[in-house]
Amino acid sequence: MNGRARRHPLAALMVLVVLHFLVDFYGGLLVPLPEPTLTSHLNTNIGVIALLIGGWALLVNLIQPFSGWILPRRGLPILLLLTPFAAAFTTLIGLTQSFPMVIAILFIAAAGVGILHPEAALAVQSLGGRHAGAAVGLFMAAGYFGFASGSMASGIWVEMWGLHRFWLLFLPALLMMVAVALSGLHRLEGHITAEEAPAERPVGFPAVFGIGIGVAVTMCLLVRFITILLVRGFPDAPAQGWGGATVFATGITGAIGAFAWGYLADRIGAARVLTWLNAAAIPLVWQLTRVEKLQWAPVWGLGIGLTIGSAFPLVVVLARQARGCSQRLRMGLVIGGSWGLGETMFILGGYYLNRFPVNDPQPVVRILRLCLPLLLATTLLAWHTAKKAGKTKLAH
DSSP, rough: OEEEEEEESHHHHHHHHHHHHHHHHHTTTTTTIIIIIIHHHOOOOOHHHHHHHHHHHHHHHHHOOOOOOOOTTOOOOHHHHHHHHGGGGGGGGGOOOHHHHHHHHHHHHHHHHHHHHHHHHHHHHHGGGGGGGHHHHHHHHHHHHHHHHHHHHHHHHHHHHTTTTGGGGGGGHHHHHHHHHHTTTTOSSOOOOOOOOSSSSSSSHHHHHHHHHHHHHHHHHHHHHHHHHHHHHHHHHOOOHHHHHHHHHHHHHHHHHHHHHHHHHHHOOOOHHHHHHHHHHHHHHHHHOOOOOOHHHHHHHHHHHHHHHOOHHHHHHHHHHSSSSOOHHHHHHHIIEEEEHHHHHHHHHHHHHHHSOOTHHHHHHHHHHHHHHHHHHHHHHHHHHHHHHHHHHHHH
């Protein structure tokens, strides 16, 4: 081993975990802001804000597979030093009311968030060695926790101070850059291998991609619209803060579930666990869409995080084992493609809301209840995939 990161792999892994937490924290800051903070700040309507925030998230998901294609095959670790600085640009959104400037700020932030994921995930697998699975699980859980924490912090901040001095949240990014430099991660070499999984794989990639789309679209609709629903349903209460707390609750149990269900999936199969998680989420989503007290929203969020909110890492496991396309392309499509489609649905949902009075919660309820048939369809697809994988194993 050469280089500081190779000599101290555990310390380098911990830096990567914190790096993922912080970068996704900056992404989570945008979740509670659309209404009324950004509609008021930019003097526009929810449809335009949905296009702005949804377009930002869509760009993040397009950058992930695109960066995997254009970057050097052996990686470009210097990006690990630059990504927290770029991602932190989301904190500057309150410094200007110029729409073009806000677009430019979010473009830089999207590049930071999008480029980090493929580069850091491959570095984690390399440094994890024999324990690569556990290392990747910890890395992904940190991202969940970071996104949820950013959402909660942002909701509380704007309830108390609006966007005043929101830029102070930029400062942790500078400390993170120092930590990455001291760890030597920006000089890590050879962390990407050309090794592929065996040629015979039990699951076809199109089915896995379909499951990924179902999980990602459901979570995008829930995460993006739940705060809007609470703001409209409880106009005289601090609903943005409670919305941020609800997303935080899904992230906490989502991170815990990512470990628990990953451990179970190693023993009975990822597709079978995905079947249960999608089915169990259906009544929880129903309850969240008809919540009558703000305090109950985070409670249902805890259950959603433990079910569908912790399902996507299992989709990534299935994609790695699937047949069809190269491993790198499968990863890019299932992560970037699935979540990109989810953000597209958010944009379309924002335009749908513009057809109704600005404070009407019922169209938001209708959008969120689209998750119910989607969860049912994903449950059936996961069940069919699990059944097919079981037959393939018996045949071998």
